[in-house]
Structures are given as C-alpha cells and as structure tokens.
Amino acid sequence: MPKEAIIKIKNVKKTYSTGEVAVRALLGISLEIYRGDFLIIIGRNGSGKSTLLRQIGLLDIPDAGEIIINDQNVVRISEKERSEIRLKKLGYVFQDYALMSDLTAIENVMLPALMLEQTVNARKKAADLIEKVGLKNRIDNLPSQLSGGEQQKVAIARALVNNPEIIIADEPTANLDSKAAKEVIEIFKKLNREGHTIVMVTHEEDEERSASRIIELADGQILTG
Amino acid sequence: MKSEIKIPFFLINRYLLRGNKWKLFLIIFLMSAAFINLVFVTSLFNGIIEMSNRQIIDTYTGNVMITPKEGSDFIEDLDVKLKKIDQIDEVLAKSAQISVPASLESRNIKRSWPILAINPDDEKQVTNVSEKMIEGEYLAPDDDDKIIIGRQIAGGDGVEMNAFSFKGAKVGDKVTMAFDGVAKDYTIKGIFYTKFLDTDERAFITEKSLNQLVPNFYNNKANSIILKTTEGDENRTIELLRDKELLENFNTWEDVAGLMKTVTKSFLSINILLSIVGVLIAAFTIFIVIYIDIVSKRQQIGILRAIGIKPYLINALYVMQTVVYSCFGVILGAILLFGIIVPYFNYYPFSLPIGDATLVINYGELIIRTETIIIVAILAGLIPAIATTKMKLLDAIWGR
Numbered sequence: 001m002p003k004e005a006i007i008k009i010k011n012v013k014k015t016y017s018t019g020e021v022a023v024r025a026l027l028g029i030s031l032e033i034y035r036g037d038f039l040i041i042i043g044r045n046g047s048g049k050s051t052l053l054r055q056i057g058l059l060d061i062p063d064a065g066e067i068i069i070n071d072q073n074v075v076r077i078s079e080k081e082r083s084e085i086r087l088k089k090l091g092y093v094f095q096d097y098a099l100m101s102d103l104t105a106i107e108n109v110m111l112p113a114l115m116l117e118q119t120v121n122a123r124k125k126a127a128d129l130i131e132k133v134g135l136k137n138r139i140d141n142l143p144s145q146l147s148g149g150e151q152q153k154v155a156i157a158r159a160l161v162n163n164p165e166i167i168i169a170d171e172p173t174a175n176l177d178s179k180a181a182k183e184v185i186e187i188f189k190k191l192n193r194e195g196h197t198i199v200m201v202t203h204e205e206d207e208e209r210s211a212s213r214i215i216e217l218a219d220g221q222i223l224t225g
Numbered sequence: 226m227k228s229e230i231k232i233p234f235f236l237i238n239r240y241l242l243r244g245n246k247w248k249l250f251l252i253i254f255l256m257s258a259a260f261i262n263l264v265f266v267t268s269l270f271n272g273i274i275e276m277s278n279r280q281i282i283d284t285y286t287g288n289v290m291i292t293p294k295e296g297s298d299f300i301e302d303l304d305v306k307l308k309k310i311d312q313i314d315e316v317l318a319k320s321a322q323i324s325v326p327a328s329l330e331s332r333n334i335k336r337s338w339p340i341l342a343i344n345p346d347d348e349k350q351v352t353n354v355s356e357k358m359i360e361g362e363y364l365a366p367d368d369d370d371k372i373i374i375g376r377q378i379a380g381g382d383g384v385e386m387n388a389f390s391f392k393g394a395k396v397g398d399k400v401t402m403a404f405d406g407v408a409k410d411y412t413i414k415g416i417f418y419t420k421f422l423d424t425d426e427r428a429f430i431t432e433k434s435l436n437q438l439v440p441n442f443y444n445n446k447a448n449s450i451i452l453k454t455t456e457g458d459e460n461r462t463i464e465l466l467r468d469k470e471l472l473e474n475f476n477t478w479e480d481v482a483g484l485m486k487t488v489t490k491s492f493l494s495i496n497i498l499l500s501i502v503g504v505l506i507a508a509f510t511i512f513i514v515i516y517i518d519i520v521s522k523r524q525q526i527g528i529l530r531a532i533g534i535k536p537y538l539i540n541a542l543y544v545m546q547t548v549v550y551s552c553f554g555v556i557l558g559a560i561l562l563f564g565i566i567v568p569y570f571n572y573y574p575f576s577l578p579i580g581d582a583t584l585v586i587n588y589g590e591l592i593i594r595t596e597t598i599i600i601v602a603i604l605a606g607l608i609p610a611i612a613t614t615k616m617k618l619l620d621a622i623w624g625r
Contacts, residue, residue, distance in 0.1 A: 057531075059619055079536060080535060083534070083535045084533070087534075088533070092531060098531065098622065102239050103236075111235075111236075111532065111534070114228070115228065115229045115232065142243070158532065
C-alpha cells in the first residue's frame with residue numbers, strides 16, 4: 001500500500017534579517033512526510049532545521065513555496081485559520097517547554113482542550129494524559145515546581161490533548177538530563193506506535209535510532225534523506 | 226465558539242490568584258490613586274463653589290434679595306409689602322434691612338463701612354451671622370446703644386484687612402456712629418467672623434436704635450428685604466412676588482453675587498480644565514502601567530497563540546484583566562475616598578479667605594470618572610494586546 005503524505009513541503013524558502021545581514025535559512029526545501037512517520041531532522045547549528053520545523057508548525061510563514069497539510073495549503077491562510085490548524089491538527093513541543101507559568105500542570109494541558117470542549121471533559125482528558133506521561137502525582141504543581149523533564153512531559157501532554165495527527169518537537173530533550181531525555185523519547189516512540197506522526201529536530205545521536213526516517217539539513221538544504 | 230469563550234475567564238482567574246500579589250496590588254493602587262485624583266480635585270472645586278454660594282446665601286443676601294424699584298432709594302410702605310410677602314408659602318423667613326450711610330469712629334480711627342439696621346430676630350431667621358460670633362453676643366431687639374461688627378472692622382493681628390480696621394477693637398469698646406450731622410455712641414456688643422469678607426466688613430445695629438437716632442425718617446421703609454426660601458425655589462418665589470403686584474427689584478442670590486459670581490465662574494472653568502488634565506494624566510499613567518504589564522507578558526501571549534488560542538480571546542483576556550484592575554481600583558479608591566478622605570476634610574476643612582471648603586462629591590461626575598477610568602483601562606489593555614497578537618508569533622514567543 002503506498003504511503004500517504006500528510007505533509008507536503010514544496011520548494012520552501014525562508015530568509016531572516018538580523019540587522020543588516022540577511023540569513024538565507026531555507027533555500028528551497030521539498031519534502032514529504034508520511035502518515036505514521038517518526039521523522040527526525042538533524043543538522044549542525046544554523047543548518048535550518050529549526051526554521052523548517054517552525055514553518056511546518058505554522059509558527060512562521062515561508063517567503064516562498066508551499067506547505068500542504070492534509071491537502072490544505074497552509075502558507076497563504078489567515079491567522080484565524082492558522083490558529084485553528086495549530087489547535088486541532090498540530091501539537092508543538094518546544095525546546096524550552098513554553099508552559100504558562102501561572103497555570104498548574106493540569107491547567108496547562110487542558111488549556112487547548114478548553115477551546116473545543118466543556119471544562120469537565122477537558123480536565124478529564126488532561127488528567128489522563130498527565131497520568132500517561134507519568135506525572136499523576138504532580139498534577140497540581142506549577143511549572144516552577146517541576147523539573148525540566150517533568151515540564152517537558154507536561155508540554156508533550158499539552159501537545160496531545162486535542163489528539164492531533166502530527167506532533168512537532170523542536171529539540172525536546174536539549175535541556176534535559178540523560179534519564180529524563182530517555183523517558184521523553186520513549187513517550188514519543190509510544191505516541192508514534194499509537195499512530196501519531198512525529199517530526200522532531202534533535203542533536204542527539206541516540207535519539208536518531210528512534211526514527212523511521214532521518215533527514216539531514218546543511219546550509220538550508222536537504223543533504224541526505 | 227461557545228466553548229472557547231470560557232478561555233479568558235479560565236485564565237484571568239488563575240492570573241489573579243497566582244500572579245505576583247505585589248504587582249497586582251500596585252496596579253490596583255495606582256488605579257485607585259488615578260480615580261481619587263480625578264474625583265478629589267473636582268470635589269474640592271465643587272466644595273469651594275458650594276461653600277462660596279452658601280456663604281453668600283447664609284451671611285449676605287438670603288436666597289432672594291428685594292431692593293427698591295428704579296428711581297427710589299427705599300422700599301416704601303414696608304408693612305404692606307411684608308404682609309404680602311408673608312402670604313407666599315415659598316418664603317420661609319424675611320428680614321428688612323436699612324443701610325445707614327454713616328461712619329464709625331473708635332480708637333481715633335474713623336472710616337465708613339456698610340452699617341445695617343435690622344430687626345435681630347428677623348435677621349436670625351434668614352442669615353446665620355448670629356451663629357458666627359467670635360466675641361460677645363448677637364444683638365437683641367431692644368438694644369438701643371449696642372453694635373456688632375465684623376472681624377474685618379474690629380481688626381487685630383492676622384486679620385486680612387487690619388490696615389483698614391480699628392486695629393484690634395474689643396467687645397465693650399465705644400464706637401461713635403455719625404451721619405447727617407448726628408452722632409451716637411455705641412458699645413460693641415459682639416464681633417462676628419463668617420469668613421466671608423463682604424459680610425465681615427459689615428456692622429449691625431437694631432432698627433430701634435436707628436429710629437431713636439433719627440425718629441420717623443426710616444419709619445416703614447427699608448433699603449432691602451432678604452428672604453429665605455427653599456433651595457431652588459428662588460425664581461418661583463420671584464414670580465409669586467411679582468404676582469402680588471410688588472414693583473420692587475427682585476434678585477436671586479446669584480444676581481447679587483457680583484464678584485463672587487465671577488470667581489465662581491472662574492472656579493468652574495479651572496475645574497473643567499483640571500478635570501481634563503486629570504483625565505489625561507490618569508489615561509497616560511494607566512496606559513503606561515498596563516502597557517508595561519502586557520508587554521512583560523508578550524511571551525505568554527506568544528505561547529497562547531502557538532497552542533491555538535485565537536487572537537480575539539487573547540485580546541478579551543487582557544481587556545477583562547484591565548477591567549478587573551480598574552474595577553478593583555475604583556472600589557479601593559471609593560473606600561479610601563468615602564472612608565478616609567471625605568470624613569477627614571469634613572473634620573478639617575480647607576480654610577480659605579471666603580470660608581471653609583469641604584469635599585463635595587457630585588455623583589453624576591463620580592460615575593463619569595469611574596467610566597473614564599474603565600474606558601482608559603480597556604484601551605490600555607486592548608491596544609498592546611492587539612499589537613502583540615498581530616506581531617510575528619516567533620517574536621512574541623521569544624519576547625522580542
């Protein structure tokens with residue numbers, strides 16, 4: 001059975017301006033990501049891997065090219081539509097967790113679900129996910145009361161709460177110790193086995209073994225993969 | 226749509242409960258200070274205006290002042306006219322006054338001041354000079370050689386018009402009143418101090434003593450009749466007086482106010498100007514504080530956007546937050562205002578040359594000030610929130 005492309009990236013280009021210097025971060029990337037992939041993007045610093053991930057995660061808008069998610073071109077759509085896709089179809093896990101500091105673990109996780117569901121249902125879903133990532137006893141802790149690994153697990157639970165098809169993770173283990181990093185990777189592997197498509201940027205060679213596909217970027221272009 | 230509307234309520238609840246309490250208190254305190262500033266200045270000017278109006282009514286003109294018709298020096302047939310005035314229900318009290326064109330001499334100082342011959346019992350019903358005695362006593366109807374003088378006539382240390390006074394006259398001192406070739410010695414029975422300069426430059430004798438001095442001349446005549454009416458009934462009273470076919474000049478206290486009317490108008494203009502300045506200062510202050518607060522939350526707004534919270538909900542969140550700040554600010558301000566500031570100034574009024582001013586709160590203005598604070602706060606929350614929800618998402622997340 002042929003693989004079904006859930007994300008199609010066609011000749012995506014992105015240039016950043018840092019002061020007077022223009023940095024050409026992506027020089028025309030084309031890529032297809034298939035349903036059920038565990039795609040890991042590797043590359044040196046400045047290779048463009050995080051830039052590519054942000055275009056896919058709709059956190060940024062490419063200068064040129066197309067990004068098609070589930071047959072919808074998401075490059076030229078309104079901010080409202082982008083919010084809708086980020087809410088329902090994508091779960092984004094940040095390197096620095098990006099949790100709301102005044103919300104407890106469960107509140108952080110249930111927040112996106114509140115957009116779509118009643119509070120009771122959102123809370124139940126969030127509680128189940130927190131239990132799933134192994135933080136049942138930390139459910140009412142604020143981010144400041146959690147370790148880096150625990151915060152990242154909360155961030156993963158939040159990314160999952162609306163059951164998105166695609167999970168995007170930008171170096172999710174970069175700030176974690178090896179034990180916590182291993183636990184986080186195990187969670188991603190489990191999610192992939194459950195059917196989620198994972199797109200992850202990493203520096204860690206150990207983590208590359210988890211991938212069903214690896215692509216390597218260099219100077220804004222795909223080197224291998 | 227229905228479900229997502231609860232997001233701002235969910236978040237604001239947590240922000241207020243778990244956010245930095247000191248920051249919350251400072252923002253609310255600043256809002257309350259802005260509110261008090263807006264209300265205080267206006268109330269003070271209201272107080273000064275009301276006080277000066279009260280001083281005119283209570284010590285000088287009554288609510289309505291009747292003066293002779295054009296071409297006459299006196300109100301003639303006083304008895305008949307007083308009877309007609311008595312028939313008007315709106316008139317609560319009346320007092321006929323005769324202006325005595327005399328000079329007073331004491332301590333080798335001779336000057337002319339306004340001297341009024343009155344029936345003390347009638348005058349007491351219209352003005353409150355009798356309650357403002359700082360030395361001695363008020364006149365009795367039978368006093369035929371007694372005079373009461375205002376503080377500005379008595380003079381003394383600290384008296385504003387001391388240079389043009391008796392420079393320290395006391396109760397019991399003799400004063401010679403002279404006019405039209407006749408003179409009479411009076412004893413100062415009392416000194417009054419109303420704090421209203423025009424009144425405190427007056428002297429009063431009884432009509433009985435004047436009639437003894439110049440028999441028959443002032444019989445059944447007066448130079449003015451002052452009336453006490455219910456507040457706001459002045460014009461109606463004048464209409465009724467005209468209906469009685471009285472041909473004299475009828476003036477409300479405002480018509481007679483003269484210079485005070487100009488001063489009051491100036492106060493009103495200054496009040497409006499200061500209110501505008503106050504609103505602008507409050508607007509800028511609140512805007513800056515809320516702006517800084519929201520800019521400091523730029524990263525949080527970025528995260529909300531990144532996880533799919535719609536911009537309008539984020540804007541609603543920060544607008545609601547500033548509305549909560551401003552409502553608590555107004556409540557705190559009102560508690561401080563009505564619990565501490567107004568009672569304090571009622572107890573220790575501002576002492577001005579024209580009287581003691583307290584704070585007079587106009588509730589219509591109070592509502593406008595409250596609305597002003599809330600509207601400014603809404604704009605102060607909305608503008609930076611919109612700016613942050615429109616900026617590049619990555620810049621917001623990275624707090625750039």
